[in-house]
Amino acid sequence: MTWEDDDFAPESAHRHHTRPTRPTYIPPHLRTINPHYTSPPQHSRSPYFPEPTPFRRPPLLNPSGSSSSRRGGRWRRGGGAPRGTDAPRRSPAPRFLPPKHYPYDDLSEKLDELKVVEEDAVDGASSKGNAINFEAYDDIPVEASGENVPEAVESFGEIELSEGLKENIRRCKYAKPTPIQKHAIPIAVAGRDLMACAQTGSGKTAAFCFPIISGILKNENWVKVAGSGRRGGTRVAYPSALILAPTRELSCQIYEEARKFGYNTGVKIVVVYGGAPIVQQFRNLEKGVDLLVATPGRLVDMIERAKVSLSMIRYLAIDEADQMLDMGFEPQIRKIVQQNGMPPAGKRQTMLFSATFPDEIQRLASDFLSDYIFLTVGRVGSSTDLIAQRIELVQDIDKRNHLKNILRAQRDNEPFGKSSLTLIFVETKRGADSLKHWLSTSGFAAVAIHGDKVQMEREQALKAFKRGATPILVATDVASRGLDIPHVSHVINFDLPKDIDSYVHRIGRTGRAGRSGLATAFFSDKNMPLAKALAELMKESNQDVPSWLSQYAERSFNDVGQGRRYGGSKFGAHDFRNDSYIGNGNSDYSSAYYGGDSMVDSHSSPTRVGYVSPTFGVRADFYGPASHGTGFGQEPVVAGGWE
C-alpha cells in the first residue's frame, strides 16, 4: 500500500465529525418529482434504521493528482455534472443511492421483519414461533481443516469487523452468531480462503457478507482505485468484491441482505442478473460499485461489453458453489474466475459456500482456492434434524389425488395463509404449469415459478407466495436453492429429484433459522436409484426410514461410480484433501475439531459421527396420521423392472 495510515486518519475524522448542513434527504422515489420534498415523520420508518445520512467519501488524498482513473472515481461522479459541463443538474443528490427498484421503504419493511424475529431470539425463547432457535444448533459437529485455522468466536463483538458494519449488525438485532458464522467469519476476516459447508438455513449469507463488507470498509485506500473508470468512452465498473449465485432470485435475495449489512456505510452494492433491463443495471453500475452480486450469464455479458472489469476484485464469494461448479455452470464460472482479468487465487480472497459439496466438485473447486480452510458445520449435504421427513410410496398416476388429500387435510387442520406456506417441487417446467393449473381448478390457489416464465412473472409469483396471497407455490429447481422464504411449513416433493443433493436443498426451504418444518416426498418406481441415498440421509437426520424404503435401499447395488462412501451418497463431513489416496503434500493438513461428539479420526474410518438430536416439536399429525391414507404403508414392496 502506498498510502500511509496517518494520511488517511484525518480524512476519516473529517467524515465522522464535520457534517456541514446538507440538503434535506429525499427518498429516491420522490427525488425527481419534488425537489423540495421533506422527509416523512420519523414514526413511519424503523426506529432502528434512522433516516439515512448521505455518505461522503473522504476527499481524495491527492487532489492535485489528475490521473484519469481517479478523476473517474465513482464517489466523485455521483450526482455531479458531467465533466466540462456546467449544465445544472437536478437537486444535489445524496451519494447513497439505492437502485430504483429497491426503494428504502421496502428496506425498512424488511428490517422491521428481521427485527421482530431477532428480538425473539434475544430472549432465547425457542418456544416462540418466530425465534431463531439457537439451541437447535448446540450439538452440531464442526470440523475445520487446513493450516493454522483461526479460532472460532462466540460473539460478534470479538470479531474485528468495521464499526459501521457492527452498528448494522446491532440494528439488525443479530444477537449472536450462528455456528457457521462463529467459525467462518474469523477465518474470512483473517483473509483466508474458505470452502464452507453448512446446513440449509443456518446463516451462510451473513457469514460471507460480513467479512466482505468489513474488508471493503477497512481497505478504503485500496478501494479508491476501484469503483469506476473509463475505457474507450464507456464507463467501466471496477468492483472490489463479487458474489455469484445460481439463480436470479437468489442473487436478489443476497443483494437485499447485503444492503442491510452495508446500510449507510458507503459501501456501494449492486446486483446484476438476466431477464431484467440491462440498461437500468448499467446505470446502477455507473453510480459506482464496491460489491457486485451477480448471476453468471449477465455478468459475462457485461464483461464482454466492457461494462465491468474484474481486475480489481479482492473478494470473491460463490454461493451454492457446488452447483456453480457443476457441469452446466462450470464454463461460465471459469470464464469469470480464470479468463477475464480477475486476480488469481492467492491475490484475491475466495470463499465457496454450500450445504452440499460432493468430492469431485471439491476437487474442481480447489483450482479456485489457495491454502484454503475446509469448514463443515453439520455434515456436508445432510439436512437438519429440524425437518421432519416423510417419504410416501405414490405412483405417478396417483400423485395428484394424493396431493389433494394432503392439502385438504392440511387446510382442515390449519387454514392456509401467510403463516403456513406450502412449496411443491416438480421435475419439469411444463409439469409445474400443469400442476399449478390443476390445483387452481381444484380449489387450491397456487402459483408456479420456473425458468420459462419471464422474470416479472417469476418475481411476482414469489412475492405472492411470500405474502401468503397464494400460499401454494409449484416450483422447479429454480427455487430449490438458497431462497429464504419465511413460514414455509411444508415442502412437498411431488416429483423427487434425481440427485440427493437437490433433495437436501429443496427440503431446506423449510426448517430455517432453527425452526422446524415438514417435508413430504412422493416416491415412485422411477425414484429407485435414489432409494439408498435417501435412506442414508434420513437415517443421518434421525428420521424414521420406512421399511419399504430400507428394503429398496438394500437391494440397490447399481450405484457404482457414485463415490466410495455411504453407499454412493455424497455426504459425510469431509475434506477431500484428507483422503489418503490424494498422496503427498496433502497429509500435513491439520484438523481442528469443535463440538462434542465429533472427535473422530477423519483419516480412519468413515464411521458416522453421532450427535444429539435437539428436541423439536414437529407436527407429525400435520395432515393427520395417514388417516386419509393411501394404504401404502410399511409393507415391503418389490418393484419389477429395476435392478
Add this chain to the structure above:
DNA sequence: AAAAAAG
C-alpha cells in the same frame, strides 16, 4: 433426460 444461466 431436466433445470438453471444471456438474448
